[in-house]
Structures are given as C-alpha cells and as structure tokens.
Amino acid sequence: MTRTEYPWLLPSAMADPLDPELPGDRAGGRGRSRPRRTVRDWIVDTVGFVLAAFIGLLSVEASEQYGNSDVITFADQLVGAAACCALWLRRRWPVGLALILSVTQTIAPSTGGALLVALFGVAVHRPFKQVALVTSAALASGVVQVFVRPDPTVHPVLGVVIAVLLVLLVTGWGMLVRARRQLVVALRERARRAEAEAELRAQQAQRAAREAIAREMHDVLAHRLTLLSVHAGALEFRPDAPTAEIARAAGVIRDSAHEALQDLREIIGVLRAPGDQGEGDRPQPTLATLDALISESRQAGMTVALDNTVGDPATVPAATGRTVYRIAQEGLTNARKHAPGTEVTVTVRGRPGEGLTVGVHNPAPTGPVPHVPGSGQGLIGLTERATLAGGRMDHGAAPDGGFALHAWLPWPS
Template structure:
C-alpha cells in the first residue's frame, strides 16, 4: 500500500477530503429518509429506556418525568437537522445530555453522524467535550441501580464506540470514492491509449500505403508520360504500355484493398486477400520493373530465399520496392543494381545503387518520406539502414537486417 492510499484510510486532519454526501443536498432521497427515520427511532428507543429507568425511581417527581419526556422528544426531533448542522447539533446535545439522561440516545446518533460527515478535527474536538462531560451526568442525575464509576465508564465506552464506528464508515466511504475515481481515471487513460494506438496504426498504414502505392503509381506515371510524348509510337508499343498501365492500376487497387483491410473487424476480413511479399517474390518485383522499361541488375546470393524470416523478407522487398520507385522517379534511364546477400546466422545485406542520370528528364516531386519509412522499417526489424549520394553523383541505399541461425 502506498503512502497516498494509506492516507485515504486514516481519518487524519491532513488527508480527509470532503465526501459527496457531507453537505446537505437540495432534496432528501428515499435512502436519506430511511436512514433519518431509523436514526430517529434508535434515539427514541434509547430515550424511552432512560425514561423508564427514571419513572421506576419513586423519588422522582412527576414534573421531572414530564420535563424529561418533553426534552427527550425535542432532542430526538432535532436529529432531523443533523445533515445541515452536524457540529452545532452534536455540541448542543452534548451539553444537554450532561443534565438530561433522556437525550443520551440523540447524542449518540449525533456523534455518529458527525464522525461520518465531518473530518477528524471537529470530531475530535466534540468527542473530547463529550468525554469531559461524561462524569457530570451521573453526578447530577445518579442512577440508583448503577454505581457512579460504572456509569462513567459505560458512558465513555459508548461515546468512543460510536465515534470509532462513524470514523470507520467515513474511511470506507473515502476508500470507495478513491477507488471509483481511480476506475474513472483508468478508463480515461485506457481510452487515451486506445486513441494513441489507433493513431499509430493509422500512421503505419499511411507509411505502408506510400511504400506500396508509390511503386504502382510511378509505373502509371512513366507509361502515361511515354504515351503523351510519343503519340506516334507503334501500335504494339502503345498496346504494351496500355497493358502495363492497366495491370499497374489493378495491382494498385489490390494493394490498397489489402492495406485498408487491416482496419476491418475480424469477421470482415477479405477472404481473397493476397499474401504478403517475401524475399522469394523479389524476382517478380524486378521482372515487373524491367517490364516497365527499367534496367535492373539483380544479384541475389541467398541460397534459399524461401527460408528467410517472413518479417525480414518483407522488409527486404519493401526496401527494394521503394528504391526502384525512387530510381524510376529521380534517375530514369540508369541501370539500378540490386544486391542481396547473407544467410542464417549471418544476417541479410541489401544494397541498391544507381548512377547519376545522363539524360535530361522531367523531375517527379518527392516528399522524402519513403526513405524515412525505410529507416523505420529496418530499425523495427532489428537492423539498420544508410542512404546517401555516391562519389559519382549517384545514390546508394545499404541495409543490414538480422537472420537468426536455426
């Protein structure tokens, strides 16, 4: 238990916050009426027992019995004010009980209510006053059936018991309030964490969209530009370019459907979704780029690409895809070399290089987010990625990814 939790359990003056029911509400609830009626009946019952003891004493005058009855009834009725003025009522009944035994029941109820609805300091002050006046009542109105010392001890024990019980009830209510606040706080924090996780998931999806769709859309841009600048091209070449545009658009739609599918519920998943790319599908990526007119030299030195870990193979594929897309946009007409080397226990090394373009071309704007996404992918996979211009004006990307030994 922490120090803060312990302070909630102790009725100390330093840590005793106000409870929701410490102040009088505008209107009593059904529960308030039930509690108030019960308190009135308990006080009246104790007062009737005290009045019966007084009437049993033949030396007591009738006028004294009548006055005691009236005072006891007024004290019990005054308990209906205990929610509005608990401290003042407890002090008044404490003073009254010093000379009036019939008001003892109302005093006990008032002290209990005070301990429940007020912090420790006023309870301690009123309780000390009640204990100080305990010896006065049996001295002024002695009970013929009970000794003086026994009356004092019994009265003090009753006061301490009632106050302790009230303080225990208040501590329990404080604990319940604290646990309820913590539950609300935990729910709010859980909602914030869920929103943050959703935001991070959306950012990851956005990066995935960039990596996947940029490759397809670049193919569309290249072939559409070729058709635009060469309207007199042979029909076979135009047909081939149109076919690549159609296939690239279809693949882009498939990739988009695959990425958006992660936002669907478990029962809404598309049964026809395609498998994620791996190191074994790297040849298909290179073939697709060559079909689009790129010059790509692939040197895959991995003996068995199908044995590579799925996450590592997918990362290699995305790195190659993004690098080919960037080369197609920023260095068209150059030959891109793609080298993959490594094995179990050695890790995987991916190197993509392209020389500086030698012919003028229309530059395609780029955001630079692709290389940032590749760096994050490599880091999340447990590796590292470096990129930058080469000495001859080209560009190179080097990545090192783990491949644990079997």
C-alpha cells in the first residue's frame, strides 16, 4: 500500500472545516503542524478515553467468566489498553485509527469501546464517504467478532443485531452532531453576509441621499449665487455708476446672500436627526411662488415674460409645482449666465388629467458673454427629477440660435 493509493489515510487529507484542530503551515511551508488542544478538547478526549477503558474492562471481565485462558485474557488487556491509548491520536489519524481498531476488534473484544469512540469522531469530523467506509469496516468486524470470539450467554443472531445497532447508533449520533455544527457554521456565515449586505445597503442609501442633497443644493443656490456674481461683476466693471444703481445692486447682493443662507440652512436641516431642535423650515416653493421668482429676476435686471395659463396654481400637486419651480429657476439661471440682456420667456400650461408643461426659452445673446462657472449639472439633475416624477424634460439649442428647455409632468385628474 502506497500513500498515493490511499491519500485519505494521510493527516494532511484530514482537514475539515468542522474540525477544531485544523492543520496549519509550518515555517517555510514544508510541513504541517496542529495547534495545541484546548481545554474543551482535553475534556472530550479524556471522557472518550475513560469510556473506552470502561467498556474494555467489562469485555475483559466477561472474557474471564467465559473460561478463556490467562494468556488470552492478558492479551486482551494489553490490546485494549493500547487501543485506549491510541485514542489520543484520533484527531490526527481518525480514519486510519478507526480502520485499525476495526481489524483488532475481530480478535480482541476489549477494543470495542475504543472503536466506538473512534467511529464517533470520524462521523463528526469527516465527510460521508469516509464515514461510510469506516462504518462498513466496523459493521463487518462486529459480525466477524461474534463468531470468532462468541459470547456463550448470547445467541449469535442477537450478538450480530447488538453489534450492528451499536455501530449504527454511534454513527448516526456523530452525523447528527456534524449536521448541527454545519448548521451553526452556515447560520453564522449567513449572519455575517447579511450584516455585510446591510452595511452595503446603508452606504448606498447614504450615498444616494448625499447625491440628492447635492442636487438640491445646486438647484437652490445656483440661482442666488448667479445673482451675486452678476451684480458683483457690474459693480466691479462700472465703478462710476449712479449712486442709486449701486445701492440697488448692493441691496440685491445682500438679499440674495441672505436668501442663499436661508436656503442652505433649509437643506442642511434635512441632515438633522429626528428630534433635533432647529429653526422652523420655510415653506417649500410651489407653482404659486413662481410669480415671486419672476419678480426677483426682473429686479435683478432681467427681461422676463411669463405666460401662465394655469388658473389656480394651488390645485397643482405640491411635488409637481415644486419641480416646475425648479425647472423655471434653472432656466432663468442659465439664461442669466449664458445669455445676459436677452428676453426670457417662461411658459406654463396644463390642466388636470393632461399634465403640466413648462418651457423656458431665450434667444442667442447679441453681445459678449461674461464667463460664469458652470458645468451643466443642474440640467442633469432636473432631467432626473422630472423622470422620477413620471415626466420628461428636453433641452438644447433652439431654431433661432438660442436655448430652449421644455418639460412635461403628470397632473392627475
């Protein structure tokens, strides 16, 4: 017999995820070493040794009563003692030890207890194929032992039944313990995976919330900050402007900065935990506040024409009206940045059941356009917002060379 023919007899092939003593690499990776036994391992091995020794002593005592010679009885005692001592190697050589004990049991009944303990260890720590092999060997040795070393007080058929039942009972008990340990390992792995998935979902939700807040901050603050940029630029390039015009521009800058701070405070308030004390939030913009937005833009020097055919803006759902407000706000902001001095037309039409449309159009600028930072992220965010609301939004160059923005939003009847 060579090692390559029976690799399952090698210690290195005995690794099992349920075995408390898995082999570890030695320094240099050229060998295997096993960790030291824990207190629990010592207790289990000691109990197994005592149990095997007790069963062996009962077998030896029965052998003496059956009239066996002193030589046979002494040989049984030696073999039984050796088998019990060999149990301390069962963690390293479980399958090989169980097979050897199966052979010795046929001629030495005192090794029966050691065989049952070794069989239990194999059933707990080894896969089904190895368990089936060892169990078959134990069953065969039990049957053979009944006829080689018979018990005069027990009928051979009953002896075979008892041997088979003992082997199957120990094997079933060990496989039950193994199944329970596998279940515990699986539940722990599932719990670990669930925790990792929950943490990942929390991170994704946090990232989505941050992106939503970032888009909201852009929608709210871009309009205010553009006003600040335009009027500050006017004061910089026209230091000789009339005092009244300078005062008006300074007032617009002050008001816009105040409004920007208020809007920023409003958005940051979303991040507060429930129960945190803070200032009361201002009402969110709706379609009813669109006129105030147009008036604010006109005060900033823009020429804005509003065509609103919605008779009662209060009947428009709040979320839809807020989206319309943000679209018009972004359109006015872009026109002020990229087409200053042109007339901007804002159109709002619709009725319940047909939806609500909003359009912002500005012609091409006639003079030089000042450079104002911008990357188009506002239009991307508005397109996404309109899509999430169940509508759509298109934007791009108009036939007259200007820029047009058009959106449709649902308005339930």
